Amino acid sequence: MQTVEQALRALVTEGTQDGSLRPGSKLPTERALVAQLAAPRSAVRRALEILERDGVVIRHVGRGTFLTDTAAAQVDGAPADTSPAEIMQVRLLLEPQVAAQAARVATQADLDRIVDALAGGAVSDDFEGFESWDAKLHRAIAKATHNGLLMNMFDVVNTARALPVWGSLKRRVSTPERRRCYHDEHTAIVDALRDRDPDGAAYAMRHHLEHVSDNLLGRH
The missing domain is CATH 1.10.10.10 (Winged helix-like DNA-binding domain superfamily/Winged helix DNA-binding domain)
Known part of the structure; x- marks a missing residue:
C-alpha cells in the first residue's frame, strides 16, 4: 500500500x-x-x-x-543532464510512429481527448498555457496507441520536457507567431488521426517535430 x-x-x-x-x-x-x-x-x-x-x-x-x-x-525518467538535442533526436525517432499507430487504433474517446487538448492550445495565448496543452496533446496521442510499454517509453521522454534546460530554451525561442504555427501543425496531425491516415499522421508529426527542432537548436 x-x-x-x-x-x-x-x-x-x-x-x-x-x-x-x-x-x-x-x-x-x-x-x-x-x-x-x-x-x-x-x-x-x-x-x-x-x-x-x-x-x-x-x-x-x-x-x-x-x-x-x-x-x-x-522524477523517475530522463537523466537530469539530458540535452535538448537528445530530446529531439528521440522524439523524432519515436513520435511519428506513435502517431501512425494511434491513427490505426484510436477509439472515438481517444480522439475526443486529443481534440480537447488541441482546442486548449488554440485558446492559450501565453507560453505556460500553450506548453501545458502541447504536452497533453502529445501524451494523448501516445495514450491512443493502447500500448503500455510504448507509454512507459514515451513518459520517460516526456519527463525530459520538464527539465529546466528544456523549459528555459523553449521560453527563449517561443513567440506568439511560432505558437500559432505549432497549433496549425498540431491541427494537421489531428486531422490525419481523425481521417485514420497512418502515413499522413506520421508525416505531419515528423514535419512538426523537425520544425520544433530547427527553432530550438538554431537550424533555421
Whole structure:
C-alpha cells in the first residue's frame, strides 16, 4: 500500500508527465490534497515537509506550495543532464510512429481527448498555457496507441520536457507567431488521426517535430 509521501510523489510525477505541472507550478492546497489522497491532514503536511526537504517543492506561507526548478530531475525518467538535442533526436525517432499507430487504433474517446487538448492550445495565448496543452496533446496521442510499454517509453521522454534546460530554451525561442504555427501543425496531425491516415499522421508529426527542432537548436 502506498504511503502518503509516495502518493504525493506519484501525483507530482503524473503531473510532470502530462504537462499539468512544471517548475513553478502551484500544487493543490493542503485541504485539496487531503481530499484527493484520502489522507489525514497531518500525514499530508508531513509528506509535504519531506518533499520540501528533498528539494521537490518549496512552500511560501500564505501563498502555497510550488514545484521547484530541480523537481523534474528528481522524477523517475530522463537523466537530469539530458540535452535538448537528445530530446529531439528521440522524439523524432519515436513520435511519428506513435502517431501512425494511434491513427490505426484510436477509439472515438481517444480522439475526443486529443481534440480537447488541441482546442486548449488554440485558446492559450501565453507560453505556460500553450506548453501545458502541447504536452497533453502529445501524451494523448501516445495514450491512443493502447500500448503500455510504448507509454512507459514515451513518459520517460516526456519527463525530459520538464527539465529546466528544456523549459528555459523553449521560453527563449517561443513567440506568439511560432505558437500559432505549432497549433496549425498540431491541427494537421489531428486531422490525419481523425481521417485514420497512418502515413499522413506520421508525416505531419515528423514535419512538426523537425520544425520544433530547427527553432530550438538554431537550424533555421
